[in-house]
Amino acid sequence: MAFSKRVVLLGNPNTGKTTLFNRLCGLRAKTSNFPGTTQEARVGETRIGGAGGAGGVVVEVIDLPGVYSLELEQSEAAVCREVLAGRLMPRGERAGDPDVACVVLDAANLPRNLVVAGEVLRRRLPTVVALNMIDLARRDGVEIDSGVLSERLGCAVVPVSARSGEGVRSLQDAIASARVTNITPPGSVEGLEAWADGVYAACVRLAPGAVRHAGPGDPSAHAGDVGPVGGRAASPHGLRARTQADTTDRIDRVTMNPALGPVLLAGVMAALFWSIFSLATYPMDWIDWFFGAVVARVHENLPEGILADLLADGVLAGVGATVIFLPQIALLFFLISLLEDTGYLARAAMMMDRLLRPFGLPGHAFVPLLGSHACALPGIMAARAVPDRHDRLATILVAPFVTCSARLPVYVLLTGLLFRGEPLKASVAFVGCYALGLAAALVSAMIARRTILRGSSRPMALELPTYKLPSLRTALATTIDRSWVFLRNAGTNILAICVVLWWLGAYPKVDPPGEVAQMRERAADPALPPDEAASLAADADHAEARHARARSFAGRLGHAIQPVFAPLGFDWQLSVGVLTSFAAREVFVSTMAVVTTGREDAEEEGVMEMVREATREDGSPIFTRRVAWALLVYYVLAMQCLPTLAVTAREAGGARWAFLQLAWMCGVAYLAALGVYHLVA
Template sequence: MESAGKRAMRVALAGNPNGGKTTLFNALTGLRAHTANYPGTTIECRLGRCTNGASGIELLDLPGIYDFNASSEEEQVALNALQGRSAEFGAPDGVIVVTDATNLSRSLFLISQIVEMKLPVVVALNMVDLAEAGGIRIDARKLAAELGCPVVPVVARTGHGLAELRAALRQMKPPAPREVCGGCDGCRFKTRYAWSDAITQRCVEHAPRPASRWTERIDHMLTHPVLGVAAFFGVMLGLFFLIFSLASVPMDLIDGFFSHLGGWVERTMPESDLRNLLVKGVIGGGGGVLVFLPQICILFFCISLLEDTGYLARAAFVMDRLMRRVGLPGKAFVPMLSAHACAIPAIMATRVIEDKRDRLVTILVLPLFSCSARIPVYSMLAALLFADNAWRASLVFTGAYAVGILAAVGVAFALKRALLKGESRPLVLELPSYKMPSLRTAALLMLDRAWVFLRRAGTIILFISIALWALATYPKSEPPKEAVALQQQAGQLRARGATKDADEAQAQANRLTAHAALANSAAGRIGHYIEPVLRPLGFDWQIGIGIISSFAAREVIVSTLAVVYGVGEDVAEEDPESLYDSLRRAQRADGTKVFTPATCVSLLLFYVLAMQCLATQAITRRETNSWKWPALQLGYMTLLAYGTALVAFQTLRACGIA
């Protein structure tokens, strides 16, 4: 069935929140869907082709809407799409209204408004299995006669009724002309509710069933001010245990694959800029993108399961009491915990937050939480500060995490009272009924999130990785005289059979060459250029190069410092103590040590608070649909990191701890 312009018939899926609309969309389209933003918003729509005999129909999954008096951005987007006010998607050719069979009367208000639009309508009566289990029986034929359009009972989670629904879609036609009500707004509301009540009484039977109080007992525990919080932390602990334990193996495999791929390219291709680009830029950048994928997949799979069961709404209710005190919603807590693994999936997880300002504030502060990429930096600086005291070194870690959390809370509090001030919407939510989650729906959501990450954020991250490689590679410079002399010495030693000494001389020559190449590159020159700005923090131009290079990933500073201080990147990876010893001995031109306690504390605070992750910037751009917010995020975090490091270094130096 084709509409004007030869395009496929486009049918919108509309319905109240928690009615199983997205589950039905996934069941009808499978993996034949793609995700896009509604124009001018960060709210996503999903377009997909029907499968199994209805492939000429394209489905548009709309945000949940209660009625045409849209009270949120999501509802306004759904209303605009239904009324054909979206320039990109145009007017729909028909509507599937997805209703919750366990609460039909609630959906009838929206149905009364949609049938008056004179569009072809099919009502998908979802979750009839739960309704029957609860003693609710709906006469679908009688309801169809009352509404003037087909009514198809379905169970989207199991696929029951989908064949009948596809058949109804192929035969869609406008409902019988009817106007539920007219007159003033107040009269319309009264008339619509009266109409809904009358249809419910005629079409719905409630069988007497013994009262079941187990759900009430569970709700009492999960929404309790103390027990609810404890249960939430238990669930989150389990969630992040799964992320860390299950993701570690595929992450190691991905990292190992790209390492071996880079090594294979180095062995098979002759030394050239192209080989260097492939190994350091393309393969290194690609590995840097894909290594996050297991965490993203596991996180969204688990979030989908929690949402399907009905638990996530109860967790948001409990945490909202605590989070509102600092200007954040309860639903921000899941992304905040996730940010301790990685800010990228955490920012993507903010989609559970409905309020636009609350979601934006959460996105802006999530990079302040210490992610796993900071751990190598913390390890290096803790070893430099307290080489032989594990307890004090552990305090460095604890303090770093605490500083990040306090900074995030403080910035969120300030943003909600300054830049993004305004009353947040009070948390009004409907606690959905408990039900078994759909593994298929969770898997489809996981695959969709993974593809969105790879297609949009991944391309930006790869481009940035190549750009940073170019900065660290060009312009080219000649090897220093010392390196040339060592290479000649290595050749002579090898000719005499002293292979071990020859290898050591060659390795030292390679380190000197790499150091000189980086120092004379564009990144090195930028490091020299910004040194006057960094000097008040106790940093020199070599640390400046580390800061620049670590925009690709925070942990890159460790290998960069190994190069600029002449240790060698391979040695730093195999024997971190060699790097730490070299950094402890590193001196400036005037003979003073570089990594004093004051400098280490300053650098630690800088890395706790600075952005230093362009992958996070890319995903922030993706989620906010604007470069303005990533720029603000980068700016405020850089100023906060610089100011805090400056105060710390100057205070410690004034106290004689230099």
């Protein structure tokens, strides 16, 4: 759609910019990244002019990354500079100058916020200022005279509250008639800061009795409502503000306490994981059932042949394998967004900084590593928030070591096999797998920071927002947005890979072996009881599937690659399982089910058991204790997810990082599995 105008939203972090964007554009917005960067922006549309009615025009709104100053070296600032200069736009958007810059200011932190406003005004773009959180400032006894502010800035200033919606219509009207300012703020940092102080002093009106403090460099001795300098009792407003700071102090004393803080963080994380791994299982089951039913319908209604196979076993199985993780991803982002909005996540990241820094990772890596526990794709994408390039690369490289939910079916299969009838030991082994993955991530980061990404992590400086109730609207918008990005990125990749794997596993078609024909003949014997006949026919089907898989391209590849895995004790069937799970780890169990039993539905009761008891062609068990241990360690550590590699290449800025990740993770996994194989012996 071609828009008549393009509006960019920019301002300091934590000014409620994204809340305002959601208020303007609703939930129908998309996230696009800027070409050649890891920065992204949300793009939506809103109606401006026409006094908020239907008479206005629809314009495009771009929510730029939050910046403390446009002149910083950070990539966020570089992106904002380029966008304002008309040289950069999010992927898929036409290039060109923005028509209106809407600067979002936090009414309660104006002096600092005004610096960015000054930097924007210097660029001579039609500008509007949204004075956000005006309700909170008023509550605290701070009155900003928007008329004076507008006069000093030379542009429209609209007091708004993005949370309540107050002033949003006026803002839309102001955007429609935005003009270029006639003032030129100073260019130097010191000059701009002094200018911002002056503007602030001119427009702030404190409620009677509230306190203002004048410093020696105060450029304007604004009197008016301001009391004389000197000690006096604080006003009720001052008291409220002080009490609020005291409340924040009190909560911080718990959340950032060296002893209580980690316990609280562990509790919050436990609750988060419980939600992901228990609540999300219901919709996951529904999705599983839905795709199962669709696949069955396709087989029922389409004639047997390549089309039915491709559609059912390639396309639908591929889409299903992706979509099944959507509830976990959505829930994870929803909960993370809620936590972030409360102000707690910033504190958690600060606390984690101390733990992660010895490994060369910053506290910013906490959220990406947390997200990777559901799936490495959103985890790696979350690494965009890591400001330093080396820190970000290290985070991206090691995030897939963390146990994602796709590894769980394999863990269930193997821990169940290793500790049959001993659920407690199986649980400990399960937790051990998580610990091993996390340890591998941290140690790998440490190695990377001492070799290819030499240097220590950038010490963290993070604004700690005020604690507040989270916005469901923002959380919902984030969830919808991230879910869509996940589906688009992973769905296309996994779908393509699954179709290729399906082809490798299904072709070339071979004639069934003689024994299968004999079994079928016997099953067709009318003298045989119906139960026995049906069982014999099913066995014949399984034997045929097994025979076909062994002679398929995948089977041949399994045979070819088996010598590589022979030192780990893997036979050709396991090698096929390992090979096919390069598309996605969860494919392993179903592949093993097909290879060893001919049945595909691993959920079916007893099939898991049959896989565990599968035998090699010489009749010896595939899953000996040694092999199971080696395989478990291999699956904890190996990079076996092509979509992750694709996202790594994109986010890290080159395929070489994906190759490095693949080689490092598989190398570590192979050596660790080899060690375990010999140790268990």
